[in-house]
Amino acid sequence: MPARTGQQYLDGLRSQERHVWLGGERVKDVTTHPGLRNGARTIAALYDMQHDPALRDEMTYVAPATGEREGLSFIIPRTREELERRRVMMLHWARATCGMMGRTPDFMNVNFAAWAGAAPYFAQARPEFADNVRRYHEHITRHDLTLTHALINLQRSRDTAGTFKLEEGTALRVVRETDAGLVVRGARILATLGPLADEIAVYSPRLGRMAPGASPFAINFAIPCGTPGLQFLCRESFDLERSRFDHPLGSRFEEMDCVVFFDDVVVPWERVFLFGDVDLVNGTGLKTHSNVHTAHQGAAKNLAKCEFVLGVALLMTETLGNAQLPHAEERLGELMLQTELIRACMRASEADATLDEWGVMCPAQLPVESSRNLFMTAYPRMIEILQLLGSSSFMITPSEADFRGPLAPAIEQYLATDAATARDRVKLFRLAWDVAGSAFGSRQVLYERFFASDPLTRARILNALYPKREAADRVRDFLGRD
Numbered sequence: 001m002p003a004r005t006g007q008q009y010l011d012g013l014r015s016q017e018r019h020v021w022l023g024g025e026r027v028k029d030v031t032t033h034p035g036l037r038n039g040a041r042t043i044a045a046l047y048d049m050q051h052d053p054a055l056r057d058e059m060t061y062v063a064p065a066t067g068e069r070e071g072l073s074f075i076i077p078r079t080r081e082e083l084e085r086r087r088v089m090m091l092h093w094a095r096a097t098c099g100m101m102g103r104t105p106d107f108m109n110v111n112f113a114a115w116a117g118a119a120p121y122f123a124q125a126r127p128e129f130a131d132n133v134r135r136y137h138e139h140i141t142r143h144d145l146t147l148t149h150a151l152i153n154l155q156r157s158r159d160t161a162g163t164f165k166l167e168e169g170t171a172l173r174v175v176r177e178t179d180a181g182l183v184v185r186g187a188r189i190l191a192t193l194g195p196l197a198d199e200i201a202v203y204s205p206r207l208g209r210m211a212p213g214a215s216p217f218a219i220n221f222a223i224p225c226g227t228p229g230l231q232f233l234c235r236e237s238f239d240l241e242r243s244r245f246d247h248p249l250g251s252r253f254e255e256m257d258c259v260v261f262f263d264d265v266v267v268p269w270e271r272v273f274l275f276g277d278v279d280l281v282n283g284t285g286l287k288t289h290s291n292v293h294t295a296h297q298g299a300a301k302n303l304a305k306c307e308f309v310l311g312v313a314l315l316m317t318e319t320l321g322n323a324q325l326p327h328a329e330e331r332l333g334e335l336m337l338q339t340e341l342i343r344a345c346m347r348a349s350e351a352d353a354t355l356d357e358w359g360v361m362c363p364a365q366l367p368v369e370s371s372r373n374l375f376m377t378a379y380p381r382m383i384e385i386l387q388l389l390g391s392s393s394f395m396i397t398p399s400e401a402d403f404r405g406p407l408a409p410a411i412e413q414y415l416a417t418d419a420a421t422a423r424d425r426v427k428l429f430r431l432a433w434d435v436a437g438s439a440f441g442s443r444q445v446l447y448e449r450f451f452a453s454d455p456l457t458r459a460r461i462l463n464a465l466y467p468k469r470e471a472a473d474r475v476r477d478f479l480g481r482d
């Protein structure tokens with residue numbers, strides 16, 4: 001099957017009997033459930049973009065192996081041009097979702113493309129694991145599947161050393177090996193897009209070494225979301241079933257986050273990519289360079305999000321008539337700086353991209369890691385700026401129904417500004433509230449703080465990667481001058 005349409009994506013979701021729980025009830029059909037259906041429709045619309053005649057060439061490419069059009073995020077980039085072409089595609093999806101869906105399918109697609117490109121890495125564990133990775137990449141590409149992922153083990157307490165505590169009965173582990181595959185049991189977080197995905201990938205960037213030799217916690221695999229024994233436990237939905245006017249983002253971009261329980265789930269051998277070796281599992285992202293590819297996708301998302309928040313801020317100040325006030329200009333300037341910094345990181349990662357030992361063109365590491373780390377604090381600050389610029393206007397936000405109620409004439413009269421009608425003002429500020437204040441907006445801030453791991457871990461990663469000696473030597477040289 002070539003690149004899917006939205007309808008094919010929705011049909012695919014419906015075709016799998018899955019266990020998704022929301023508000024104490026099992027969701028019968030994620031494509032019609034009020035808390036999930038709009039998110040599903042948005043993802044479907046992203047798939048439809050692949051067939052839009054105006055976008056088709058920027059979203060898909062003709063795969064030499066099949067002669068069919070496949071999504072560009074599945075490509076294993078071999079040249080800088082391919083890397084840039086893939087980013088154009090990712091930016092289309094990111095802009096279509098205003099940067100508010102972090103886990104659009106391209107995130108995992110680029111991950112598996114990197115792994116397939118670096119398949120010999122997996123062969124270090126067992127030769128067949130390399131074939132499994134290659135075949136799986138082909139499978140998700142040909143079927144244009146959507147993946148969620150759950151990398152983090154739930155913990156009952158925290159280790160002061162900063163490593164993960166893997167606890168029996170909580171963390172996901174292999175409990176048995178059978179002819180059919182591995183049997184796994186435990187819990188993982190936090191599968192964003194879980195109910196709206198076809199498959200779930202499980203691996204881990206940081207497993208503490210429990211013991212010398214093989215660890216039952218060290219696993220890397222992917223299985224269909226409908227696999228028996230898999231349970232997805234959703235948080236409450238931030239799609240409040242309101243109109244687009246009342247809740248412009250939540251009514252479109254609810255991507256949902258889930259805890260995933262694995263109750264003796266059988267993972268077929270052909271879906272196992274690594275097993276047992278802590279160092280190989282821990283090192284996957286770094287050694288296959290999938291980390292930089294996912295960070296590149298993240299940088300495109302960050303750029304789209306910056307552009308959107310900046311646009312909201314500009315319209316807010318225009319509407320309120322405070323755009324020319326010095327403090328407003330200062331704050332807008334800060335948003336512009338963040339936007340351009342992220343754009344620069346993204347572009348620099350492409351300009352300085354290099355071929356790795358697997359022959360895959362990789363975005364330069366430091367610029368994309370900088371974009372990822374920067375955004376953990378930059379995004380909360382951007383939201384603070386929106387709040388500072390908007391003040392009480394966030395609360396002067398009657399609902400769409402109020403514009404049809406008895407107070408409509410008063411609302412139209414008193415809520416208008418010199419630059420905007422009351423309706424336009426309220427519409428804008430309801431959007432701004434969904435960015436900067438609502439449950440949907442607050443979750444976005446939390447997402448940016450934590451989706452790529454906790455700040456301590458990210459800082460440690462940056463410390464490990466950074467060419468520190470160069471900076472230190474410059475100062476040593478200076479100190480050594482007469």
Ligand SMILES: Cc1cc2nc3c(=O)[nH]c(=O)nc-3n(C[C@H](O)[C@H](O)[C@H](O)COP(=O)(O)OP(=O)(O)OC[C@H]3O[C@@H](n4cnc5c(N)ncnc54)[C@H](O)[C@@H]3O)c2cc1C
Pocket residue numbers: 103149150151152158159160161162163189190191192193257443446447450451452453454455456457
């Ligand atoms: C909205 C959202 C979406 C997400 N989506 C996904 C997803 O799709 N897939 C996925 O795999 N993961 C996802 N994550 C999970 C994310 O990877 C984790 O939240 C992240 O790794 C942090 O782990 P934790 O939540 O268990 O934090 P905790 O370990 O509970 O940490 C909480 C705080 O305590 C600090 N802390 C913890 N331990 C120590 C220590 N030993 N020493 C010092 N400080 C410490 C941390 O730095 C952090 O500030 C998502 C998270 C969020 C919030």
